[in-house]
Amino acid sequence: EADIYQTPRYLVIGTGKKITLECSQTMGHDKMYWYQQDPGMELHLIHYSYGVNSTEKGDLSSESTVSRIRTEHFPLTLESARPSHTSQYLCASSRSFGYTFGSGTRLTVV
Amino acid sequence: GQQLNQSPQSMFIQEGEDVSMNCTSSSIFNTWLWYKQDPGEGPVLLIALYKAGELTSNGRLTAQFGITRKDSFLNISASIPSDVGIYFCAGLNYGGSQGNLIFGKGTKLSVKP
Numbered sequence: 001e002a003d004i005y006q007t008p009r010y011l012v013i014g015t016g017k018k019i020t021l022e023c024s025q026t027m028g029h030d031k032m033y034w035y036q037q038d039p040g041m042e043l044h045l046i047h048y049s050y051g052v053n054s055t056e057k058g059d060l061s062s063e064s065t066v067s068r069i070r071t072e073h074f075p076l077t078l079e080s081a082r083p084s085h086t087s088q089y090l091c092a093s094s095r096s097f098g099y100t101f102g103s104g105t106r107l108t109v110v
Numbered sequence: 111g112q113q114l115n116q117s118p119q120s121m122f123i124q125e126g127e128d129v130s131m132n133c134t135s136s137s138i139f140n141t142w143l144w145y146k147q148d149p150g151e152g153p154v155l156l157i158a159l160y161k162a163g164e165l166t167s168n169g170r171l172t173a174q175f176g177i178t179r180k181d182s183f184l185n186i187s188a189s190i191p192s193d194v195g196i197y198f199c200a201g202l203n204y205g206g207s208q209g210n211l212i213f214g215k216g217t218k219l220s221v222k223p
Contacts, residue, residue: 040216042215048210090152097158097202098158099211101152102152103151104151
């Protein structure tokens with residue numbers, strides 16, 4: 001039973017479209033994260049949040065933006081998708097040490 | 111910044127064999143974590159280590175927090191096909207890197223049936 005949900009699981013869109021990847025958690029965790037991962041490769045932190053109205057950029061520069069208006073919700077938005085954005089996007093949350101990850105959104109931009 | 115060196119990068123093993131992988135760093139960590147990622151899914155926490163020298167088991171998995179606090183290893187005994195996936199180590203230093211986990215680059219495990 002997942003406590004952190006990502007939608008959609010798979011998304012194929014055209015270049016130039018605006019998209020929002022959804023992430024919600026039911027655990028009441030203050031900290032939430034977005035990672036970008038190419039298949040079988042390492043995890044790159046692109047955004048994180050320590051609470052409502054708090055967002056920071058991660059180690060990997062990304063053209064995406066995030067918002068944190070509610071504790072449980074941490075959506076990621078791409079204003080104008082490009083083929084270089086094709087990747088898997090993983091959302092995670094934590095209270096202290098261990099992160100709980102969602103199942104990810106596999107994004108393909110054509 | 112802080113980095114974790116995880117090795118090996120990939121490995122092919124025969125079913126039933128034991129597996130060993132490790133993570134090292136030039137920095138000290140207060141917590142070490144090991145995750146496994148199945149294809150098409152997000153990583154799942156396997157083992158968490160909180161104390162230098164700690165040895166913890168979870169079924170066929172055993173992990174240790176190095177005495178120097180700069181390394182950790184994960185052993186899998188008697189591997190089976192469902193052990194296939196990517197294993198990530200992660201370290202946490204409460205005082206550094208905004209308190210975020212630092213992840214290794216992963217060890218890709220493939221098992222020959």
